[in-house]
Amino acid sequence: MLSAEGEVVSWNAGAERFKGYTPDEIIGTHFSAFYTPEDRASGLPQRALHAARTTGKFEDEGWRVRKDGSLFWASVVIDPIFGADDVLLGYTKITRDITEKRRTLEALHASEERFRLLVQSVTDYAIYMLSPDGLITNWNEGARRIKRLDLAQVEGSHFSRFYTEEDKRKRMPEKALWAAEHEGRYETEGWRVRGDGATFWAHVVIDPVYDSARQLIGFAKITRDISERREAAITLERTREALAQSQKLEAIGKLTGGIAHDFNNLLSVICNGIDLMRATSAESVQHRKILDSMERAAQRGAALTGQLLAFARQQPLTLELLDLSQVIASFEAVLRRAIPSAATFVIRKAPIGKVRTDVSQFESALLNLVINSRDALPDGGAITLETRQVELGDNEVGQLPGGSYALVSVSDNGTGMPPEVAARALEPFFTTKPVGKGTGLGLSQVYGLMQQSGGHVMIASTPGQGTCMSLYFPAETGEGGVEPAASGLEKALIVDDQPDVLDMTVALFQSLGYEAIAANSGAEAIGLLAQHHDIKVLFTDVVMPDMNGVALAQAARQLLPHLNILLTSGYMGAALREQFGEGLAQFDLVTKPYRLADVAKRLRTFSA
Template sequence: MDLESTAEETRLRLLVNAVTDYAIYMLDREGRVSTWNPGAERFKGYSRDEILGQHFSNFYTDEDRAADLPSRALRIAAREGHFEAEGWRVRKDGSRFWAHVVVDPIRDDEGKLTGFAKVTRDVTRRREQEIALYESEQRFRLLVQGVRDCAIYMLDTEGRISNWNSGAELIKGYSHDEVVGQHFSRFYTEEDRAAGEPQHALRTALSEGKYEREAWRVKKDGSLFWAHVLIDPIFDDDGKHVGFAKVTRDVTERKRSQEQLEETQSALAQAQKLQALGELAGGVAHDFNNLMTVVVGSADFLRRRPDLPEAKRQQYVNAIHSTALRATKLTDQLLAFSRRRPLQLEVIDANEAIDGLADLLRRTLGSRIDLKVALDPGAGRIEVDAAQLDNAVLNAAVNARDAMPNGGTLTVATHREAYLEGDRVRITITDTGLGMPERVIARAFEPFFTTKGVGEGTGLGLSQIHGFAAQAGGHAEILSKEGEGTTISILLPSSIKELTAADLSDGSTQLPSGLRVLLVEDNPQVRSFATDLLLDLGCEVHPVGSAEEALGSLRSFGTHVVLSDIVMPGMSGIDLAKQIASEHPSVPVVLATGYSEQAAQGLGSIPVVLKPYSAAELSAALKGALGRASLHPNDTGPSL
């Protein structure tokens, strides 16, 4: 053997002996150990002198030796040129390890088999990890399959079903073999499929990390069930999207129970409305009778005593006027509560509004109530119906006064508060009065609910506050404890809009001379009153009782402006205004109503005057309509 070959063998020996993580050794043709490296000694436990000449089957378990596995490994290696397997092997001390084994045949230059090269690695830890993972996966599979109240399954990236648990089979009716590989959209209704809801669900889950909703889903038999659905995207270790996890639960019974509860609540609400109507008869009707007693009595005096002194006549006229205003205010509260009153929104400074009420509050509360006003400089602006705000604060203050029969302190304050949905302005009315028990607080905002005696109140005060706050996009709160006073809070959205410009008109009731007004009113008494009022304002009036009559009289009368009621038999005032706008665009229309839900529904720029109206209010409405018409001149109408 030349020196070069000797050096090569030396290097190979050094290499093999340096490897300690692998048992690398040679066997002769019969399987006896002929070489032994440190790696083999390290994890098999035999020294070189102990093992050389011994058969390698010593490393096999009794079961494997009985099955002739050592000899079979050598036969396969000799025949096929390679043998590779994993299995249990035995150390010198009798302990076992899981080994990865490679056996290769060694042949001489003439191809004759001279032995075998054997490489063994201890992979027990990897094996234990694999077993643990397998057992974990099995436990998870058993967990998923054991859940029968939820359909738990996976989808591929396109939405095709890749596995199916027993809960899915129970809820949806499909077996595993029937549904795996099918698209999950088959569970959706035809309407949802046509609207692209399945695709939208997957896109949402992928873009937002989750998709969740409740909707109708379809079982195998075609029946529907109400489903709570959750879809989560699944990503592999490299962050690649590989599919979706989908959990569906049948919550039909819960939905039915909820619907039954809502029906019960609706029936209860209806019963409460009937109860409220009964309380209204004892409250509002009593108050109206008191007001009408003053009106009727004063009018009767004026009718029977035409010779009354002027001062006395003026006293009765003033009594009729002030009492009618009180009746109008009560009606306005009813309309505000029922959301039938159109909002007159304007952007105002909250502090200025409360400060401007202070004098009125002091006069209303009387000398035994100490009024304090505490304004937050940063309270800012709100967009509300200013009249309703005044009414709400006044109602709260009057309630507070009644809760302090022996006097006390009333504090009206403003605060600005920050919320996630935006800043709010809190207006609080706090008294040092008797306070409320829990049972009263629970019903305080109900319409017509009152703890006062018959004739002492309608129960509309706090409900008006509640209704006003809700209409303005906020809400009202009550904080009270018996013997410790009450705080009413009105929370309103803060506004960043510009303050509403003040009305700089001179307030004059003077209308253009010769103004011809076509009056459309189906009620004879109101028609007569409005005619007299318009004549007193210097107008020429043509009164008619229906919209149909008005259309026939429009041109013949040479109308400058139409004043029409909204609610009339046949054609309504709204329809009349629309037809006039189409056929006679130069003739403006003013609508009048005392029940103005219609006025809030799509009237656009058509002005509305609320009944009962005064001469100044009617004049302002007519002047406003004429002013708008002048901005869009049309030569088809008569000129003044």
């Protein structure tokens, strides 16, 4: 009990245990003795009594002081005592020591704060809470980054706003919450919508959240943007399919090439026999007709084996630097004659630069494609021949490296092909045409041409909608098909332990405008570098018996610090890194077999 002035007038055993004072020590002392100096200075004890007297009760929590000076966290209740005529007689004061409770709450608060900071600091995952009805109640930094919206823009709105219209029509958001609540977890992948309307491929997990009484109080939702991972997986699968198709056609090509060579030998005997028969026998009209028929059949057989060899990439091509737009223009009349009047033929030409290919084989391939489109239009339709230049990324089309390509496409709106037919269309002798209407070698010849030209043929077809055949040729730049890497006769040192490879590479560098010096070992190369300090480029094989190319490059760099160095090898980069370690990473590497354009492109970076 306190007097009306706040002095202690009674003291129980609990007060003695909490505060440490005996009744004799404390009765008559003002109760402010239990307050900290800071609270006394601020007038808190007086305000407490005033509040109790005027409002009927004072409640508070705060630090209080024991006799020994130690502090404890107290819960305090002060009630006024009034006598007759509302005369204030004093106060009752109840104090509880709740230090442990406060410490527990502080620890819980600290834990919650650490968890909040942890969740907020996560930027790769959108982590947020939903009410039982699916309304957004909080929002972390990852959610702001991935969804591109602040908490103020989403708080209280339904999480279905991030679903596509199609998924909302299917009631996917409601199904997700139902599954999370009744199955304990919901996990899926699918398209989601950002705040700016853009879509991304998301991995989503929704977990139900319950209180201590097992009542559902909401959902925890974690969303991850895995668009890049999905694109990488699609690219990998596309590459695997392209590789499998390439390996399949390669195997067929080897078999086909062998058969074609054997048939050429047989046809040579037949043709020579026909010539002998003409020279040694008296020809009647009937006899001459028979020989003529035999000769025509033998010539058709020779043409077929030529197409087989083109598919097998064993038909020697005359690779020339060609402007395909000009080739198409001069060949247009032939193409138009192949198309019936019921079909329309449109040519759309855009500048595509020059490519290296065989002009006669290209014309034959183009005619094959146009005839195939014509045959896919039994009731008439439209055929379009288009040329344009495109930029491709690595493996975007087949297994072609990234760069500039000249695209020639022939498309129609005809019958189209189902996927299983399109997958086999390039195989020799595969045809969907009736017997006698096609040999099945037209597209095989196109495939062989593109392989030998360093390009790729791509088929896009839909049954009932039509087919588009696309030919991708590596674009050449500069005079002679490749932009010269050097002006004047800069010196290049070529090193390879294989004489035939060395000779060919020397010729390649000479065609690029270099004065090429050859060495067939690392030791010989070091001697030449010591003699010729004006060598600008070192082009060396990596795997050589006496001194490997990495060691040679390092020694050459010490000898000529400003030397441009380009390594080459038939081994893949991973195998080389395992063998040569970090030393390999110091230099540029081009893998064998390389094309003229590959080397020229690397050399241009040295002079850039």
